[in-house]
Amino acid sequence: MSDPPTSEPTLDELREALRQREARALAMGGAEKLAQRRALGVLNARERIARLFDPGSFLESGLLAHSIREADRERTPADGKITGYGRIEGRPAACVANDFTVLGASSSWVNGRKIRHLKQVAARRGLPIVWLGESTGARLPDVMGAEAMGMADDPAQYRRLRETPWAAAVLGHCYGSSAWYAAMSDFVVMRRGAILAVSSPKLTALATGEQLDPEALGGWKLHAEVTGLVDRVVDRDEEAIDAIKRFLSYLPSHSGEPPPVAERFEAPDADALARHLPTSRRRVYEVRKVLAAIFDRDSLFELKADYGGALVTALARLNGHSVGVLASNPMVKGGAIDAAACGKATAFLVLCDSFNIPLVFMIDQPGFLIGVEGERRGMPGRVMNWMNALSLVTVPRLAVVMRKNYGQALLNFGGGGNADETLVWTTAEIGFMSPEFAARIVHGEPTDPDTERQRLEEMARSTSPYALAGIYAAQHVIDPRDTRALLLHLLEVHRRPRGGVGEHRLHNWPTSLA
Amino acid sequence: MTTRLLSPVTGVVWKLSAQPGTTLMTDDEVLVLESMKMEIPVTAPHAGRLARLHVAEGEAVNEGQLLAEIVSENG
Numbered sequence: 108m109s110d111p112p113t114s115e116p117t118l119d120e121l122r123e124a125l126r127q128r129e130a131r132a133l134a135m136g137g138a139e140k141l142a143q144r145r146a147l148g149v150l151n152a153r154e155r156i157a158r159l160f161d162p163g164s165f166l167e168s169g170l171l172a173h174s175i176r177e178a179d180r181e182r183t184p185a186d187g188k189i190t191g192y193g194r195i196e197g198r199p200a201a202c203v204a205n206d207f208t209v210l211g212a213s214s215s216w217v218n219g220r221k222i223r224h225l226k227q228v229a230a231r232r233g234l235p236i237v238w239l240g241e242s243t244g245a246r247l248p249d250v251m252g253a254e255a256m257g258m259a260d261d262p263a264q265y266r267r268l269r270e271t272p273w274a275a276a277v278l279g280h281c282y283g284s285s286a287w288y289a290a291m292s293d294f295v296v297m298r299r300g301a302i303l304a305v306s307s308p309k310l311t312a313l314a315t316g317e318q319l320d321p322e323a324l325g326g327w328k329l330h331a332e333v334t335g336l337v338d339r340v341v342d343r344d345e346e347a348i349d350a351i352k353r354f355l356s357y358l359p360s361h362s363g364e365p366p367p368v369a370e371r372f373e374a375p376d377a378d379a380l381a382r383h384l385p386t387s388r389r390r391v392y393e394v395r396k397v398l399a400a401i402f403d404r405d406s407l408f409e410l411k412a413d414y415g416g417a418l419v420t421a422l423a424r425l426n427g428h429s430v431g432v433l434a435s436n437p438m439v440k441g442g443a444i445d446a447a448a449c450g451k452a453t454a455f456l457v458l459c460d461s462f463n464i465p466l467v468f469m470i471d472q473p474g475f476l477i478g479v480e481g482e483r484r485g486m487p488g489r490v491m492n493w494m495n496a497l498s499l500v501t502v503p504r505l506a507v508v509m510r511k512n513y514g515q516a517l518l519n520f521g522g523g524g525n526a527d528e529t530l531v532w533t534t535a536e537i538g539f540m541s542p543e544f545a546a547r548i549v550h551g552e553p554t555d556p557d558t559e560r561q562r563l564e565e566m567a568r569s570t571s572p573y574a575l576a577g578i579y580a581a582q583h584v585i586d587p588r589d590t591r592a593l594l595l596h597l598l599e600v601h602r603r604p605r606g607g608v609g610e611h612r613l614h615n616w617p618t619s620l621a
Numbered sequence: 622m623t624t625r626l627l628s629p630v631t632g633v634v635w636k637l638s639a640q641p642g643t644t645l646m647t648d649d650e651v652l653v654l655e656s657m658k659m660e661i662p663v664t665a666p667h668a669g670r671l672a673r674l675h676v677a678e679g680e681a682v683n684e685g686q687l688l689a690e691i692v693s694e695n696g
Contacts, residue, residue: 391662
């Protein structure tokens with residue numbers, strides 16, 4: 108027996124060489140950059156992954172990938188985008204975490220392949236994808252010139268078919284890749300201080316000569332209040348990741364199964380409803396307090412709270428079962444629906460229908476908010492997008508008329524057969540428009556009191572809930588406090604066959620053209 | 622810090638609920654607008670003193686019009 112020649116390494120030596128490479132990759136962009144982030148209270152990509160997945164469950168795919176360019180090989184650990192699989196509260200999921208310390212997590216040929224593979228696996232296996240975004244955009248100089256531009260070869264790169272839920276966090280500068288994937292996701296949470304835009308303020312200023320405030324270009328206020336691209340805003344990375352975990356807890360892992368059922372739930376304080384609902388139809392109220400008295404305690408998870416505020420969209424639970432709640436909020440614009448609220452409603456229908464979540468409409472609306480501002484934003488298109496989406500929905504739709512329900516918007520909220528069942532509260536009032544307006548539109552301004560009275564009589568019709576129930580356009584007239592019990596019963600009645608899985612006719616609806 | 626309260630809707634000032642100089646808590650009612658046959662309260666987004674009212678009862682207002690200014694305690 109003689110020692111092996113030195114040219115043939117032992118398995119132990121090979122393993123040691125592997126461990127060294129792994130350690131260099133795990134060191135990311137270096138101690139100095141990581142320390143700078145820590146000083147700012149911002150998590151790094153691997154800390155974010157650790158927060159997202161159950162302890163010990165993360166399996167990385169492509170730790171030893173690096174730049175295709177010889178010159179960048181040593182300084183591109185994992186090529187700046189960390190991909191892999193893990194478990195979130197026991198359920199499997201996939202993740203792409205941008206490592207900003209590695210060339211700004213810029214998009215490259217190799218990390219593009221990592222993302223493509225992960226998306227294919229997630230769609231085939233039925234895994235939600237979590238996008239932890241912080242990236243500068245396309246990598247330079249890799250992408251320069253006609254040859255590089257011509258090398259893109261993934262026509263499905265930006266195709267969204269909603270096979271599985273996508274949730275994105277905007278956790279720093281998000282341009283290019285991380286902005287695109289956030290815009291394509293079903294849920295987006297943004298940390299205050301982060302920026303979401305097509306290009307950086309620096310490049311934008313170079314291109315247009317415009318000096319820009321980054322917050323104005325893509326800050327949280329813009330996206331929470333004006334664009335509606337962001338569903339929730341938080342102050343810390345940890346809160347953003349926790350929001351994603353909570354969002355996913357309402358959704359199935361993929362479109363082919365029903366949502367998970369929460370094992371523990373508590374009924375709300377039903378008496379609170381009477382305290383928060385004024386019976387005077389002129390008085391407004393905070394609908395969130397009314398909803399809290401109907402759905403499982405602490406189960407409301409609101410999306411886009413500061414966008415199109417005349418509507419509240421929230422995931423919630425009834426006896427542990429996920430439902431999507433689309434509710435009027437009379438506190439904002441008297442519940443009159445503007446262009447932003449239309450887009451918000453459509454996006455919410457798409458989300459719930461794609462992932463088998465039954466819908467509950469809670470209605471108190473005086474009509475669409477008419478006026479120049481709405482028309483400038485293409486109101487007819489937005490109203491009809493909502494109608495079209497609603498007519499394609501295949502999950503159960505239960506409509507609850509709380510108080511006012513007027514005009515065309517009545518159809519958008521499930522009237523005219525667009526809901527599986529309609530419940531009308533004793534406080535409800537249903538009609539097309541006020542008799543005063545109708546008389547003036549047909550006859551012009553009133554001339555004398557007698558004529559005015561006659562004209563009003565001609566237009567006046569019953570707006571009573573019993574009139575609606577009398578022709579069987581509503582199936583139930585109920586005391587508001589009986590809503591929870593009846594919704595629970597009706598969800599059983601209308602549960603879809605095939606385990607509650609719908610047909611997903613909205614699965615390829617654009618993610619932000621609402 | 623001064624916060625400018627803008628009208629959330631086009632409508633009419635139905636009622637002034639607070640007078641200049643009043644100390645307000647978060648969510649206290651400043652005034653009530655009437656629009657779409659509804660009474661729509663405009664409330665203080667944070668605690669402070671009502672520094673100025675820019676509208677009177679019965680006045681028509683447009684969406685985005687300045688209604689009042691609130692100065693916060695520390696500002």
